[in-house]
Amino acid sequence: MSDPYLTLGLPPDADDAAVYAAYLAAVKTCPPERDPQRFQALRTAYESLRTHRARLATALFNQEPPTLLEVLDRADPVGAPRRPARALFDALLRGGD
């Protein structure tokens, strides 16, 4: 993911403490043994925002283009799994695709 703020779910004005807290919380829900790839992404994001100097450098030098998913994350992040409404079930029970 190109935007470390999105990875850690942080606002653009997050300070050192907020970055650390967000990293710890994210790692708790996604420890390295469960999802090493996700953990690495969290670690990379944390390193790029860890200090004020790092945050300035990220803003200056991060040139990775966004993906559609990142734009969507920014607009409306993925939430907890939701239960589809009965109407959606009925459409599929009727053989819809």
Add this chain to the structure above:
Amino acid sequence: MKKSRKVGAAAPKSPQQSATALLALAQGQAAAGRWREATASFKDLLKIEDRPEWRLELAAAYAGRARELAAKGMPKEALTLWENRALVAPQLPPELDYCALLLRQGKVQAVLDLLARTGGRLEGATLTALRSHLAALHLAGEAGVAAGLPADDPIRALGPTAAAALDAYCRGDDAALHEALAAIPFRSPYRDLAQVLKALQRAPAAPAEAAALLERVGDDSGFAPLRRACALALGPPETLPARLADAGDQTRRFALTLAGWGDERQALWEETHRVGGTGPQALLRLLQRRRALLGEDWARRQALRLLVPGFPKSAPLITEGGGRRLSPDERLLVTAWHAEESPNPWEAIEAWEAYADHLIEAGPGPAGSDAALRVALVLRRVDSHRDILAGVAPSQDPDSPDRDLANALALSLTYDPDDRDTYERLVRYYLRGDRLKDARPLLEQGLKRFPKDPGLLTAAMDAALAGDAFKKAARYAHEILALDPINSGVRERLVKAHLAHARKQVRAARYDLARKELDEAGQWDQDGRRREQRALLAGLLDLIEDESRGRDALRAQFAALGDGLAAALALTLEAVAIGRTAAWALKAAGSGKPQAPTQADLSAFLARLRAHLEGGEGLATELQRLFDKPLSVAAKWPLTLAESEAACDTLRRAGLTLARQAFAVAALKRWPHTPVFVLHQFESRRTGRRSHPDRAELGQLEDAWIRARAAGDERTAHRIEQVIDQYAPPPFFPGLPGGLFTDGFDDDDDDDGPDPGQFQMPPDVAMRAIIEIMGIDQVLKIAGLSAQERAEFKRREREVGRARMIDEVLELMREELPDFGTGRPPAPGPGGRGAPPRGGPKGKRQTPRVTDTKPPSDDDPEQFELF
């Protein structure tokens, strides 16, 4: 006109023969899945003879074609073919696909009629699957199902329970869901629904268990579309959009909702797909259109990043997507981002320099402010991104970017003086080139800000050691050990520093101070790793002060070391280090001229020599002369291949040329044509010789190169390649205008210098001027001389002076380059390889830098451009 019958043409086939051929054709088409052609062929066949088995085959072809059309989204045409199948073979029971198609078309009653008529002929599995389709429809509210079934049919009887389970799931009532699921028997037509709901209930905590439950629902079940949508939602979130690429609207909405996508997110995704995919242009448009939702700054920054590939041609995309034109700041930034993709570091250096200049012009604010930090970070960018200064020494090559980067880093400290790493990085860089004058102010500055930093203190200690300031080095070592008492590396360096200081004091005849240093070394040498050196040094000191006492001490020590060549090396290394001769020390120790070692002594000698060389010191010429011959004799010992290779390498590093040659020859006798030994043999033979090797020698080397490549020994192959390149046609000053040698020389490199016509001075005069500007060492380096050979020239220069040395170099050029001064290019060497062009992978600076912090020195090769 009547056509004449062709001679030899086949006679018309009998009907029996035609039917056989047609049957084979039809069956082949059916086997290949060419249902349309197969139905036509079977129909033709039935016209010849109406056989029941051929009707069955036609029915199968109709079924195949019907499925094909249904898959293509042509349900009406598919139904027609299913009906044809029923007409041609009415005895066959209806197939599930046919029934499912009828149900999807809303023809529930037709299916119920079929079931009533032919249900008894259906296979059990087909009947179960068909009833699950009816159950799914009934659950979805299709009234026709209940109307056509008796009240006690399980589809109707269990319908309310299934509906209760589904509703309980949808409203999140897990207790009610559990209760309802328990009331659905295993053999119920709603069994698959129960599996799906159980899977959904378990999915958040146990995704693997949920997946296993979903797998129990077969593809022919009426609940299969529901199962597919759930399975798509439960995979990895990052690949969800890809998994849904071919899904229909209902499946996609269901899966996205289940995966936690909100309505806004789903709407944006649908919108992007409607307007043309996820390419850069589509994203640019999306960012622009939804900038209010995304945040103006964020959307703009992302839009800039999308412009990087293909910049500056891509710049108009931002306005085409509805965004405003790029500001000067944005243009410079995207240019720098784009330049980072180039393998030529100069592109990135110049682009970031331009951006730094722009930020500085805008007013960087006080040191340490955000604006100043940005300037500092930009100035450091190329080095931190490409990690250029980490392992290099200051280069004399004007095309090498390290000097510009070092200047940029030094400048960055003006804006961000609190970056510890930059101090250490720069200091280490200058220390690698023995540029102590450049390193010291940085150290001072850095230590003022970070007085307790072990890294900077270690760098300071190393700088002090490099400048022979042993007292200072010891002081820094004490400071480091006070901070980090178990730092064994520093302890070791401290011992070495005291020993070095002791040797310095001996050389200055301050023996009492030397003893003091030895005592200090002893106190810190807790693990006794330098005990032997300390004892030898103490013995030599004794010898100087009291010959008799010293002789006894040295003899005892020499005997303790084994009395052989290894002991002689240990002793003479110390003797030379205090400015005495090897012969003096050996005589005092009761040893004569060194003799050929035993195999064990040889191993000890090489190990000791290796340890000495790894300390960064070479072997004095006196010692090279002393040990070269006895070691040559030792080449007879039967070493392993690895030992021989290690021996040759150690001898190479020590400059023991004769011995190296002897070991290489001995190894080649045991392992003929081994590339690494061919290389050692060649190099040791060439050492000290100025003439070019003959074709046979170079041919052997090229063969060795081929064998090394074939054996995958890239390291040796690379080393051989470098040696061969040394003997390629001399690339004398490839960056220089060709007019120095000939009007036509280097005429394909117009950018390298001014018009050759202006260089009409005699070559000898021109070359003298070049040497004076560039310095003798740099000229010799460009001419391809090794560091060792250049060191000889330096020594000679110290003896005879610079002016005389330049005369000698010019004389050497006349000898080595017969065409020098004749206006013709130098003759090609037998290797036939040219030097790599300058400005190759590392490129060249395009424009001069005006903000360098350091003015160019007289020795700066860049001054060449003034020529």
